[in-house]
Amino acid sequence: MQLVTAEEVHRLLDYPYLIDALRRAHLGPPPFGANIVADDPAGTGNQFVSLLGWNGHGAIAAKLVGVFPGNLQLDPPQASVQGLVAVFDPDTGTPKLVADGEAMTFRKTAADSGLGALFLAREDAEILLVVGAGGLAPHVIAAHCAARPSISRVLVWNRTPARARALQATLAGRGVSVEVVSDLDAAVACADVISCVTMSRAPLVKGALLKPGVHLDLVGAYRPEMRECDDTCMTRGTLFVDTRGGMESAGDLCQPIAAGVIGWDAIQADHFELAQGTHPGRTRxxxxxxxxxxxxxxxxxxxxxxxxARLDT
Known part of the structure; x- marks a missing residue:
């Protein structure tokens, strides 16, 4: 059994490669999947998550990760998402590989959003706005820039400006021009791609401010009580999801649906349908x-x- 460190995961799964790998994987039928999300019985808000994917012709992958938001306030700070991804042979159940769970989560989540931008963002998109400056933020920046190389300007907004400035400093000299912005509404109004990576429980992005042609990527709000955009975003935009499995728990979808603003039929397609061409994606x-x-x-x-596949080459 092979152990793959975080450094190796980040080195091997560069975003141009991983986005294309995800695109090709979506050309086939969805594999079997099962998710378990357990809340801390002590009521801390911490969670432990188990995700399973089973491809009879490829592999079995099980991810076990803890989501502990308070870790960032520890001294010294720890990552809020920690765990591992284990891979097994689908014929014998033999363990084949264990990889760092945080690195794999960052990579697959950002590449998934990058794939969405590849399908849906304008090819001439120039301004990327990232809302949030946590651990995932530098990854969605890299993934969106890989999907849309036309991006030449990156804006970052965070409730705590110091964290946005810290992100800006870590990306200095990496070929990406990053600007910290304090006026979120103004940034929303000028962006061509907006990626939200927050734990917000109240809408941050106002749909009335979205300019024509923008692509809005919603990564946070993975629980029903969370929200990153308002109802107007959902009524002005053409709605897509990466997968229909589990979408009922996403606050940005289930809240406006519960309020009668939109219905589940407003969702036009998922990544499988976009990859396979059964839906055209952006039409104008x-x-x-x-x-x-x-x-x-x-x-x-x-x-x-x-x-x-990269390890075998």
Whole structure:
């Protein structure tokens, strides 16, 4: 059994490669998947998550990770997502590989959003706005820039400006021009791609401010009580998801649906349908596209298979 460190995961799963690997994986049928999310019985808000993906012709992948938001306030700080991804032979159940769970989560989540941008963002998109400056933020920046190389300007907004400045400093000299912005509304109004990576429980992005042709990527709000955009975003935009499995728990979808603002039939397609061409995706330059990044064990499986392919070369 092979152990793959975080450093190796980040080195081997560069975003141009991983986004294309995910695109190709979506050309086939969805693999079996199962998710378990357990809340801390002590009521701390911490969670432990188990995601399973099973491809009978490829591999079995199981991700076991803890989601402990308070870790960032520890001294010294620890990552809020920690765990591992284990890969097994689908014929014998033999363990084949164990990889760092945080690195795999960052890579697959960002590449999934990058795939959404590849399908839905305008090819001439220039301004990327990232809302949030946590551990995932530098990865979604890299993934969106890989999907849309036309991006030449990156704006970062965070509730705590110091964290946005710290992100800016870590990306200095990496070929990406990053600007910290304090006026979120103004940044929303000028962005061509907006990626939200927050734990917000109240809408941050106002749909009335979205300019024609923008692509809105919603990564956070993975629980029903969370929210990153308002109802107007959902009514002005054409709605997509990466996967329909588990989308009922995403606050940005289930809240406006519960309120009668939209119905589940407003969701036009998922990544499988977009990859396979059963839905055209963006149909005009002025169309506003909104994609909810739901995630799931199938993406951990696809990413693990991409990692194994790189290890075998």
């Amino acid at each position: 330059d002025t169309e506003i596209t909104v994609c909810k990044n739901v995630g799931g064990g199938h993406l951990d499986l696809f990413s693990a298979e991409a990692l194994m």
